[in-house]
Amino acid sequence: MTVRREDGVHIEAGQTYVADASSAVGDVNLVSHAHADHTFRTAPDTVVCSAETAALVEARTGATLPEYREGTDEVTLYPAGHVVGSRAALVEADGAGDPAGEARRYLYTGDFSVRDRLYLDGFEPVEADVLVMETTYGDPRYRFPPERELQGEIRDWLADNDERPLVLFGYALGRAQKLQWLAREATDRPLLVHESIRTVNDAIESATGLDFPAETLPAGDDPSLADGAPDLAGDEILVLPTHHSRSDWVEEVAERYDALKAGFSGWAVEESFRYRGGYDATFPFSDHCDFDELVDVVEAVDPEVVYTHHGFAAEFADYLTTHHGYDARPLLGDQTRLDQF
Numbered sequence: 001m002t003v004r005r006e007d008g009v010h011i012e013a014g015q016t017y018v019a020d021a022s023s024a025v026g027d028v029n030l031v032s033h034a035h036a037d038h039t040f041r042t043a044p045d046t047v048v049c050s051a052e053t054a055a056l057v058e059a060r061t062g063a064t065l066p067e068y069r070e071g072t073d074e075v076t077l078y079p080a081g082h083v084v085g086s087r088a089a090l091v092e093a094d095g096a097g098d099p100a101g102e103a104r105r106y107l108y109t110g111d112f113s114v115r116d117r118l119y120l121d122g123f124e125p126v127e128a129d130v131l132v133m134e135t136t137y138g139d140p141r142y143r144f145p146p147e148r149e150l151q152g153e154i155r156d157w158l159a160d161n162d163e164r165p166l167v168l169f170g171y172a173l174g175r176a177q178k179l180q181w182l183a184r185e186a187t188d189r190p191l192l193v194h195e196s197i198r199t200v201n202d203a204i205e206s207a208t209g210l211d212f213p214a215e216t217l218p219a220g221d222d223p224s225l226a227d228g229a230p231d232l233a234g235d236e237i238l239v240l241p242t243h244h245s246r247s248d249w250v251e252e253v254a255e256r257y258d259a260l261k262a263g264f265s266g267w268a269v270e271e272s273f274r275y276r277g278g279y280d281a282t283f284p285f286s287d288h289c290d291f292d293e294l295v296d297v298v299e300a301v302d303p304e305v306v307y308t309h310h311g312f313a314a315e316f317a318d319y320l321t322t323h324h325g326y327d328a329r330p331l332l333g334d335q336t337r338l339d340q341f
C-alpha cells in the first residue's frame, strides 16, 4: 500500500482512492467537503461525497456534478464536523490486489473538528490501521478555549457593542453561517450578508433543515460593492467573506458609521492575525481541531501509521513520533491543492 500526496491524497490499496483532487484519476474519487471549490476540472463518472457537499459544490461553482454516492462497499463516510456536508472516509481494503495481501482500514479525515458547534456535530473517531489527517493547527501554540466559553465571549461582544454597525468576517461556507447563528442568538439586530454568503445559505437551506434568515447586502451594479459602501441605518450586523476585510468599501463603512470589524479564525491565537485583517476584535473560532484535539484523535483512532498533511504537517508528525512513539510521516507534495480553509 502507498499513501501519497500530489494532486489530492492518493491511497493505493488494491484500488486507487483519490481524495480532494482536481483530476479524477482514481478508481474511486472522494470529495470530503465543498471548500475545494475547483474540485474536479475533469469530471469523473462518480464521486463519493455527501448529498450536502454535492449540493454546495453545484451551488458555488454552477457546475453540475456527475453522479454522487454516499459510500461504496469499501468506503464509509462519517461526519467530519468541519462544515455542513463535510465527511471523513473510512476505506476498508480487503487486501486483494495489494502485493502484501493484507486487509487494512484507512481513515482519511479531510478537514475536521471534534467540537459540537451550534448546528454541527463534531467528528467522532473510528479505529483504523492507517490514519491520513489534516494538521492545520498541529503545533502546540494552537490551543483554543472551550467551545462554550468561546461562543459566550462572541455573543457578549455582539450584545455589548450595540451602538454601531458590526462587520464580521468568516469564510463564506462554514464560519459565515455560524456567525449568523451566533448573531441571531445574541441580538435581534438586522443581519446583512454578502451575496456569496447568501448563495451558500440558500444551498444549505435547501439541502438541510437549517434556516439562515438574513438580508442580502444591496450590491447595485457591482456585486463586490467596489463602487462604494451601502447605506446603513447604523444598527446592522454585516457578515462578509474574509477576503473583504481590507477592501475599500469596508474601510468606508467602518469610517462613515464608526463600525467595528471582527475576525474569526484559529489563527486568531496569533496577535498578527488582528493586524493582517485590520480587525478591532478577534476570536479563535475555528472549524478545525486545535493541537490537543489532533493528538486525542490519533490516540482514539489508534493507527499503525499516521500520515499528516497541511499546516504543521512535519512538526506534528515529529511530535507524534517523539512523544507518542507513532510511525508518523508528513505527506509533503503539492501544498496548493487541498483547500486553504
Ligand SMILES: [Zn+2]
Binding pocket: 033, 035, 082, 111, 339, 341
Ligand atoms: Zn475546509
